[in-house]
Amino acid sequence: MQIHMRSSDPAATAAGSPADQQALRRAFGTFATGVTVMTVGGDTPHGMTANSFTSVSLDPPLVLVCVGRTAVMHTVLAEAGQFAVSVLAASQSGVAAYFADRRRPLGAAQFDAVGWQPGPVTGAPLITGALTHFECEVSGAFDGGDHTVFVGRILSLHRADEDEALLFLGGRFRRLHPETPHTGSEEAQS
Secondary structure, eight states: OOOOOOOSOGGGGSTTSHHHHHHHHHHHTTSOEEOEEEEEOTTSOEEEEEOOEEEEETTTTEEEEEEETTSHHHHHHHHHOEEEEEEOBTTOHHHHHHHHOTTSOOGGGGGGGSOEEEOTTTOOEEETTOSEEEEEEEEEEEEETTEEEEEEEEEEEEEOSOOOBOEEETTEEEOOOOOOOOOSHHHHHO
């Protein structure tokens, strides 16, 4: 597969160059995503912030997550075969930043800084205050370049009443602005 990119930066068009990856990262950053914390329980509990999460299928109930091959989560998840996903609320940017920080402690100690409870099925940590919790078992793993695409079959889910999600766009955490009521005056001005 070849990727063609247009940019005002001539260095960004040289295939395989570092500028190429930076331009690609910026381009990917124009697509707003939700923000989650993926967790694995058991003997080696671990968490990481992930925005590469999506629904796949209602029947059977499937989701996917993409995990970098060099991430600690990659090894832990491959060994555990089960994981949880906590979809973060708009007020949880601090939680997202914490689980994205490579300097945080490893193992169970990394969960001392956040509220959580063990998932009822997998025991994986579920982040307190999240909008939704999914517990999953890995049903497939596929090559995704420098990532592995893990498909998970949903074993349990819980959705909170809160519905304002944390977003990631342009390299920053964001919130939706409150909707402005439609008054009809826009049509009158046309």
